[in-house]
Amino acid sequence: MSVQERKERERANRERLIVATARELAEQQGWDAVTTRRLAERIEYSQPVLYSHFRGKREIIGAVALEGAAEMAAALRAAASEADGRRARVAALAHAYLEFAERNPAVYDALFQLDGGLAFAREDTPEPLKDAFAALLETLGEVAGEGVHPALFTELFWSALHGLATLTRAGRILPEGAGERLDLLVERLAAL
Amino acid sequence: MSVQERKERERANRERLIVATARELAEQQGWDAVTTRRLAERIEYSQPVLYSHFRGKREIIGAVALEGAAEMAAALRAAASEADGRRARVAALAHAYLEFAERNPAVYDALFQLDGGLAFAREDTPEPLKDAFAALLETLGEVAGEGVHPALFTELFWSALHGLATLTRAGRILPEGAGERLDLLVERLAAL
DNA sequence: CTCGATTGTCTAGCGATGCTAGGATCGAGG
């Protein structure tokens, strides 16, 4: 019994190590640098070990995404709870979202750009993903405006944030006007 | 003289063939399927021929992106010119944008998701890219509102459209509410 | 008209990728 439990514990630890190492490597050198060989070397195991934990690279990306989703949800809720008033809350939420995307580009990519084999907007969507959306909904639902479905409004606001995050990081729009764009977004889109 | 001209013409034709074939293949089976080998086979030349036209795969993606940018600019202007009134013009523009993204996913990816080695938002940005942004600016600048820089407003509106396009296609948000989200975006963001 | 030089293209191969088969090793249970 105890032996088997210890093995399971060690196995779970190793799995966490894989995910953490993949994330670290991705943040340091980009997802392209996260090859199964490099990852295996860093965790000091051979390549096939990775495949005893995950189906393939996609699932590893997915695991990083789930971890990131939980963090993002927490960050969003923390930011929202520290602000007073609906307007300030929305502004704080939006700011926290973009900051998370900027500070954790690899995690953000795993979540929304790369294929982590995750199901979205469905029943079998993993809990952390649903919860991250819920964190947005909690604050944004309040400012959807009359006759506007809160979830639909949240999707729209989220899309705008996502567009700002990705286009900025890809160099499609310059970071200079970031503050102004954000103010304008909150001012116009939210029904205050 | 004439011989050299003929050769140059043939060479230019072949280059167009490469770009068109890459685009076709990408639209049919996704960019992952666009390998240099498959592309070479389709144009009935060997692999190294591709490298006599382009530095590498990135540049081929970039060429598809430029072609797409020109088409997109034309589509946006056509849609805007057919609508009467500022509100209808903005709505038509937004609709045309999302439709282009939906009907040409591979081209859209080449433009805004993949690395085509193109410079954006800079002086040496290729003309078609500047022009596509200009097409957005022409219509959106009219509804930026007082005291709001037209280009900055355009960037924000564009970000929202980009977010909607990418999140929808990635399955992050469902296509059902598309119309409503678009209406809401135009209604709220534009200063009408 | 011939023959070297240039231009164009192809075959073959390099290093790296994700992933897997099959053998070696190790430790728990009898």
Add this chain to the structure above:
DNA sequence: CCTCGATCCTAGCATCGCTAGACAATCGAG
């Protein structure tokens, strides 16, 4: 102490982007 199953590693496959070097066709000079 021995057996046998779980665990892990070595080695290898197919494919990727990209390139070197051989070969053939074409051109220009004598």
